[in-house]
Every structure is written in structure tokens, then in C-alpha cells.
Amino acid sequence: MRKQISLILMALMLLAAGCENNNNAATTPAEESKQTETATVRETTPEQTTPEPVTTPEPTTPEPTTPEPTTPEPTTEVPTIAGGYAVNDIVTLGHYGGEDIEWIVLAVEDGKALLLSRYGLDTIAYDDTDYDVVWERHKHVTWEECTLRAWLNKSFYETAFSESEQGMILLSYLENPDNPDYGTEGGNDTEDKIFCLSLDEVNKYCKTAGKRKCYPAKLAEEKGCSINDGYCIWWLRTPGITFEQNAAPHAACVYGSGQVSSHGAFIDGYPKDRFEGTVVETTVRPAFWYNPNP
Numbered sequence: 001m002r003k004q005i006s007l008i009l010m011a012l013m014l015l016a017a018g019c020e021n022n023n024n025a026a027t028t029p030a031e032e033s034k035q036t037e038t039a040t041v042r043e044t045t046p047e048q049t050t051p052e053p054v055t056t057p058e059p060t061t062p063e064p065t066t067p068e069p070t071t072p073e074p075t076t077e078v079p080t081i082a083g084g085y086a087v088n089d090i091v092t093l094g095h096y097g098g099e100d101i102e103w104i105v106l107a108v109e110d111g112k113a114l115l116l117s118r119y120g121l122d123t124i125a126y127d128d129t130d131y132d133v134v135w136e137r138h139k140h141v142t143w144e145e146c147t148l149r150a151w152l153n154k155s156f157y158e159t160a161f162s163e164s165e166q167g168m169i170l171l172s173y174l175e176n177p178d179n180p181d182y183g184t185e186g187g188n189d190t191e192d193k194i195f196c197l198s199l200d201e202v203n204k205y206c207k208t209a210g211k212r213k214c215y216p217a218k219l220a221e222e223k224g225c226s227i228n229d230g231y232c233i234w235w236l237r238t239p240g241i242t243f244e245q246n247a248a249p250h251a252a253c254v255y256g257s258g259q260v261s262s263h264g265a266f267i268d269g270y271p272k273d274r275f276e277g278t279v280v281e282t283t284v285r286p287a288f289w290y291n292p293n294p
Contacts, residue, residue: 079108091290093168094160096121097219101160103290106205112170112291114205116197119217120232120283123225124148126251126267140242140249141267142187143176143196148235152194152286169193170289176237179252181262184239194286196237199252202260209258216283226281228256233265234285240264253282 080086087105091113094101103115127146143149157166171193176186177200186198197205206212216225216232225232233253240250240263250264269280 085113085292090118091115093165093290094162096156096160097217099217099219106287112289114287115290116205116287117285118214120214120220120225120234120285121217122220122284123223123269123280123282124151124235124284125269125280126235126265126282127249128268140184140239140244141251142185142239143174143237144187144190146237146251146267148196148284149190149192149237152196152284153192156286157194166193167294168290168292170291170294172289174198174237179238179240179262182241182245184242184244186238194288196235196284197287199236199238199260199262202236202254212254212258212260213256214254214283214285220283224279224281225283226256231256231258233282235265235282236260238262 085091085105085108087108089105091103091105092100093103093115101121102118104118105113106116107114126148127141129141129147157169161169171191172195174190174192174195176189176198178184178186180199202212213231214234215230216227220232221227233255236252236254238252240252240261241247242249249267251267252260252262252264254260265282269282
């Protein structure tokens, strides 16, 4: 009995296995085509890939940089006074000898300008005092004592400038040092509206011969001033050689060549001839400190 049961179970197992094989083998052509297409699609369709995540760089703060120090280019500021005048400019002020007077700006300081006449205006003696008086008066003539100073600050000042122009001319304190080459006493310091430059001042403000050369004005030329290649001699206020150096009194001057002479020219002119006395050949170039808005 047990043997029969075993045979039956084996028969059932074989039968089941045979049915499964038949099912696998019984595939229709359509199903096979479908299976083939599916396989083809599977073969031709690229595999989907997961893109790698894009990494956004973190913002970075640039390190602060310190600019290299730069040295600004030097700027030369030209000092001016009211009206815009600067050194070497020409100012027209006053009237003398039938002509307007032109002045050269020699310096600008603290809103004021030092002016020097552009031309030798006239032939005026440094001092026309009699020699006997000069001999008694220390044997030389200082700026304080000379007649040229008196003429500049009285006659010239009052006739060459209008009242309003006179108000623009400043009273100046002048130092009058001794002559550096001959030791002639310069005398006391003075206060003047109009003056001649000293040896120190002409060397300070007119450093070249070209800047010191001067043409005579029409009046000075007519009166017989000394001319060298068109240029004239002009007075400085510093005393030159004198009786103390066994010579007639002189005052320092600038020659037509532009050379500064501490020896100087005769204070009252040179002999014209033995009968007609002397003729003054040296011109005067007045100077003053100017403020157009006093």
C-alpha cells in the first residue's frame, strides 16, 4: 500500500513538471516579437545616469590690499596780489615825462608787490649838495641825506601819481647797510614811500645781468643819459667810494651792461667840459611796495 502511494506521488510530480515545460514552450509568435522588441528597447535605451551634483563655490571675500603710498607731484603755486599780478608782470601806474609809467613786479609778499620802473625815467643827481658841505658832512653822502631821496618822496611822488594812486603806495622801512666792498657807511635806516634799490636788494631781486639791463625813457635820453648798446646806467641807494678812499663821492649803480657796481658813479654827475659844469648821466629807477587794495 505504501508503495502504491509513493508511485502515485511520483506520477503527480512528473505530471506537474511536464505541464510547466509545456507552458514555457507554448509561446505565440506575437509574444516572441513583443519580447524581442522589449529586449531591443532595453538594449538601445541608454541607461539613465544620475548627474553629479554641481558644487557652487563658496563666495570668497578678497583680502584687503593696502595701496602703495604715492607722492603727489609738486605743484608750484605762483604768488599773486589783488589784480592777479605776479613776478615779472608789468603794472601801469602814474605818469611822468609825458608818458605812462610802467613797472616790473620784482617780488610778491603778503599780498603786496615790490615794483621797479621798467625804464630809467630821468637823469637826476644822487646828491647835488656843494662839495664843501659834503666834506664837512662826514665826507660822504648817505641815502638818508641825499637830495635824490627828497625828490622821490616829494616832487616825484606828488606829481607822478594821483591821489588814489598814492594810496596804493606803501610806506616802507628800509635798511641801509654799509657798502660791503668799500666799507662806506650806509647811514641810518629810513622810512620812505619811494626809494632806489640797495646793493643787497638788486642782487636779491635782479639776479641776472639781463634782468638788470634797462632802457632809458624818452625824457632821460633827451637829457643826455649815458647809453651802452641802448641801455642806461641807474642809481642804487647804497653809497659808493668817497673822500675816505681819496675819491669824489660816488653812489652805487648798475651799468648799461647789467653789471652791479659798488664803486658807483659820481653823485652829482660827470664834467661836461671845463666851462659848462657837469651833466648827470645816471638815471633813476624808482621802486616802491604796492598794494592795489589798501
